[in-house]
Amino acid sequence: MFKEIAQQFEDDCSYDEPMSKHTSWGIGGCSDLFYSPKSRKDLVYFLSSIDPTLPITWIGRGTNILVRDGGIRGVVISTKSFLKEIIKTSEHLYKVEAGVACVELALFCQKNGIGPAAFFSGIPGSIGGALTMNAGSFGMETWDLVKEVEVINEKGDISFLEKESFDIAYRTVTFPFRLWFLSCSMSLSSDEQTTKDNLIELRNQRIRTQPLSEDTCGSVFKNPPGNYAGALIERSGLKGFKIGSASISEQHANFIVNEGGATARDIENLIKHTRQAVREKFDIDLQPEVRIIGEAS
Numbered sequence: 001m002f003k004e005i006a007q008q009f010e011d012d013c014s015y016d017e018p019m020s021k022h023t024s025w026g027i028g029g030c031s032d033l034f035y036s037p038k039s040r041k042d043l044v045y046f047l048s049s050i051d052p053t054l055p056i057t058w059i060g061r062g063t064n065i066l067v068r069d070g071g072i073r074g075v076v077i078s079t080k081s082f083l084k085e086i087i088k089t090s091e092h093l094y095k096v097e098a099g100v101a102c103v104e105l106a107l108f109c110q111k112n113g114i115g116p117a118a119f120f121s122g123i124p125g126s127i128g129g130a131l132t133m134n135a136g137s138f139g140m141e142t143w144d145l146v147k148e149v150e151v152i153n154e155k156g157d158i159s160f161l162e163k164e165s166f167d168i169a170y171r172t173v174t175f176p177f178r179l180w181f182l183s184c185s186m187s188l189s190s191d192e193q194t195t196k197d198n199l200i201e202l203r204n205q206r207i208r209t210q211p212l213s214e215d216t217c218g219s220v221f222k223n224p225p226g227n228y229a230g231a232l233i234e235r236s237g238l239k240g241f242k243i244g245s246a247s248i249s250e251q252h253a254n255f256i257v258n259e260g261g262a263t264a265r266d267i268e269n270l271i272k273h274t275r276q277a278v279r280e281k282f283d284i285d286l287q288p289e290v291r292i293i294g295e296a297s
């Protein structure tokens with residue numbers, strides 16, 4: 001069945017696609033079907049033509065997901081080739097589409113003298129991923145700026161929802177129903193400009209503290225209340241600890257590095273080991289920030 005769908009949508013679809021090509025860890029088994037639409041019209045047509053019981057997984061730039069070695073059953077939909085626009089809709093409101101990279105939004109704001117958006121510059125994901133994760137840094141979070149979102153459901157119906165329709169917390173957003181983001185309306189003003197100096201300062205801070213040249217997924221665990229996951233992991237003596245080809249970064253203990261050839265199983269085992277070590281030493285159960293999806297091999 002997947003081969004037939006791949007043939008029908010051949011320009012935008014591939015069969016048995018290695019997810020390692022679409023994740024920042026460079027890890028992950030194959031998805032049955034990988035669909036990368038070029039327009040909303042194509043996406044709506046695709047959703048209305050496939051079997052509605054097929055499982056669907058939506059991804060942005062794959063910078064916060066661990067795809068297991070057995071891959072993903074059903075369809076993966078990627079925003080890598082569409083939803084790339086940022087449009088001014090009124091004095092302080094901008095429509096930002098879900099496929100825009102967070103760094104592109106930061107640069108757009110710097111160019112147009114609006115903000116605050118410098119915090120987006122070091123987040124390597126898409127706006128769709130940032131909305132799902134309530135991504136943030138340096139004291140700001142994505143949903144601080146959001147007024148309304150445009151969403152699509154599995155039947156291809158598009159609707160608009162107010163921010164109040166969602167429960168929003170630190171790196172957690174609870175949806176009112178199963179949906180995916182197409183765009184959001186963000187409040188960005190010239191009162192809080194994003195400057196080149198802001199961007200350089202935050203970039204330098206990241207270079208000093210994070211292993212940016214390695215294959216990682218950013219912070220693996222959320223910070224527990226009043227504490228830092230990285231500090232707890234470091235104080236558990238785990239910096240440099242390795243399982244297979246996955247290791248706890250020497251530079252930042254909340255980052256796990258794929259040193260080359262690591263499997264999802266290596267990373268998942270390292271996540272489990274780290275949780276257990278921190279629980280035993282501090283009686284704190286670290287909660288993963290990364291989303292673990294797909295099937296074990």
Ligand SMILES: Cc1cc2nc3c(=O)[nH]c(=O)nc-3n(C[C@H](O)[C@H](O)[C@H](O)COP(=O)(O)OP(=O)(O)OC[C@H]3O[C@@H](n4cnc5c(N)ncnc54)[C@H](O)[C@@H]3O)c2cc1C
Pocket residue numbers: 024057058059060061062063064065079098122123124125126127128129130131132133134135136137179180181182212216217218219291
């Ligand atoms: C070096 C590095 C640094 C990082 N620094 C930060 C940081 O400072 N702060 C921070 O918060 N995060 C950080 N991250 C993590 C990551 O970049 C963010 O969580 C980002 O928002 C994920 O976006 P993405 O497009 O990669 O999402 P993906 O990893 O592709 O997906 C993440 C989740 O979002 C869902 N999703 C993606 N797009 C949509 C959509 N359009 N509609 C509905 N669901 C969708 C997916 O199904 C999945 O559940 C970092 C990662 C790396 C590698």
